[in-house]
Amino acid sequence: MNQANRVVRAAAVQIAPSLDSADGTVAKVCDAIAEAASRGAQLAVFPETFVPYYPYFSFIRPPFEQGPEHLLLYERAVAVPGPVTHAVGAAARRHGVVVVLGVNERDHGSLYNTQLVFDADGELILKRRKITPTYHERMVWGQGDASGLKVVDSAVGRLGALACWEHYNPLARYALMAQHEEIHAAQFPGSMVGQVFADQMEVTIRHHALESGCFVVNATGWLTDAQVEAITPDPERRKALRGGCFTAIVSPEGKLLAEPLRSGEGMVVADLDLALITKRKRMMDSVGHYARPELLSLMIDPRQTSPMQSQVQAMETRGAEPSSQPLEQP
Numbered sequence: 001m002n003q004a005n006r007v008v009r010a011a012a013v014q015i016a017p018s019l020d021s022a023d024g025t026v027a028k029v030c031d032a033i034a035e036a037a038s039r040g041a042q043l044a045v046f047p048e049t050f051v052p053y054y055p056y057f058s059f060i061r062p063p064f065e066q067g068p069e070h071l072l073l074y075e076r077a078v079a080v081p082g083p084v085t086h087a088v089g090a091a092a093r094r095h096g097v098v099v100v101l102g103v104n105e106r107d108h109g110s111l112y113n114t115q116l117v118f119d120a121d122g123e124l125i126l127k128r129r130k131i132t133p134t135y136h137e138r139m140v141w142g143q144g145d146a147s148g149l150k151v152v153d154s155a156v157g158r159l160g161a162l163a164c165w166e167h168y169n170p171l172a173r174y175a176l177m178a179q180h181e182e183i184h185a186a187q188f189p190g191s192m193v194g195q196v197f198a199d200q201m202e203v204t205i206r207h208h209a210l211e212s213g214c215f216v217v218n219a220t221g222w223l224t225d226a227q228v229e230a231i232t233p234d235p236e237r238r239k240a241l242r243g244g245c246f247t248a249i250v251s252p253e254g255k256l257l258a259e260p261l262r263s264g265e266g267m268v269v270a271d272l273d274l275a276l277i278t279k280r281k282r283m284m285d286s287v288g289h290y291a292r293p294e295l296l297s298l299m300i301d302p303r304q305t306s307p308m309q310s311q312v313q314a315m316e317t318r319g320a321e322p323s324s325q326p327l328e329q330p
Helices: 022-038 067-076 083-095 135-139 164-168 170-177 195-212 225-231 235-239 275-283 311-317
Strands: 007-014 043-045 098-107 110-118 124-129 152-154 157-163 183-188 215-220 248-250 266-273
Touching: 007 022, 007 248, 022 043, 022 083, 022 266, 043 183, 043 215, 067 098, 083 098, 083 110, 098 157, 098 183, 110 157, 110 183, 124 152, 124 157, 157 164, 157 170, 164 170, 164 183, 164 195, 170 195, 183 195, 195 215, 195 248, 225 235, 248 266, 266 275
Parallel strands: 007 043, 007 215, 043 098, 157 183, 183 215
Antiparallel strands: 007 266, 098 110, 110 124, 152 157, 215 248
């Protein structure tokens, strides 16, 4: 279909996770997918590491207090693929919705901040890990690599995703821009830091929309008063788990396409007229006619990292042919 004739309805979802179980949060995700579809949405974006929940404990507790809650997060974390991905994929397929979901992924002895993209047929078309966890998050998650810095073709168009402060990494954003993303899924935890976090988030996502010439669909999480009280009995620490929500949808011209959601549960729904991408890029295409690649360019290593590599893999990486002959002794 010609881009000028494409309109995609998107939903940015702001809901509270279940702090008691991973299954409870997954059920809320599937219900929200159904609700988004009932409102005509073809794309639904959920908050950062929403399943089973964002590790809010790591922001307000010193490391020596985090052990029990960190271990509980290991127990509830998501295997990819696994029961959670099967359930969400089935919901995406049932309702014909592209879904972007943040999860705590468990890979043997490590946890990762992972973004999953399911196409409208339920297929998992992207799994990427946050490149560098931010500040307190480094006590919880391992580091990702550049193998996930991909824009994928989906039923709603070319889709890219970044998590939270990855949007402050201009080269990570540029990697997606250079792959001509049409829709960018942004995810933040929400219910943290206060109003300053929401203010910074607004500036960040609106700037990315302008600079990349794409739509940004941003989802933040939400904690109820009861959940904040359950996370910590300390009134001072509870203050750090307030505010910080800005669920919104932004056009390539930097305009908010609907009233943002700053508190409570709900979803922001808007129509994305993809013709606006060309309208914006006609004036300023950061990776096209406005770029100067002979002066400035990005080099990226897209290989998936591994703690172990066979000799054959190592030699192929260096461009050499592996030899079956024994090495000569000096």
